[in-house]
Amino acid sequence: MKIVLRVSAWLLAAAVAFATLGPPSYRPHSTIGQDGEHALAFVLVGLAFGLAYGSHRLRTAAIAVILIGALELAQFLAPGRHARLEDFVVDATTACVGFGIAALLEWLARQFRPQTT
Numbered sequence: 001m002k003i004v005l006r007v008s009a010w011l012l013a014a015a016v017a018f019a020t021l022g023p024p025s026y027r028p029h030s031t032i033g034q035d036g037e038h039a040l041a042f043v044l045v046g047l048a049f050g051l052a053y054g055s056h057r058l059r060t061a062a063i064a065v066i067l068i069g070a071l072e073l074a075q076f077l078a079p080g081r082h083a084r085l086e087d088f089v090v091d092a093t094t095a096c097v098g099f100g101i102a103a104l105l106e107w108l109a110r111q112f113r114p115q116t117t
Contacts, residue, residue: 002052009048016041020071021078038087039094042068046098054106061099065092 019027019041030037046064053060072088075081 005048005052009045009052012045012048016045017071021074021081024080035086035090038090042091043094043098043101046095046100047102048098050099050102051105054102057099057103061096064095064099068092068095 028037032040046061049060049064050057068091069088072083072091075083
């Protein structure tokens with residue numbers, strides 16, 4: 001099960017990286033606005049990596065924030081893209097929220113798991 005979570009997390013990260021750095025016309029658009037799209041994408045990334053790497057969640061979250069910053073800076077090199085501090089703040093914050101949700105879900109699973117004595 002862990003391998004499925006890890007592969008899914010990395011595929012999601014690749015999709016988000018493509019949407020961030022790829023041609024703007026290929027980026028999905030919705031009615032929730034740019035900040036909403038960023039928040040949704042990165043909360044899912046945080047949740048996916050938080051579940052996939054639960055035993056190293058804090059370290060993984062720190063690495064994720066660094067890589068989110070690198071992804072934002074890479075937009076300086078991508079034609080038609082613009083790096084913005086606001087995007088980094090939204091992306092990093094919501095990724096951390098995703099990691100928090102993963103921790104909460106694992107805690108709840110432990111609480112409701114039958115106790116063996």
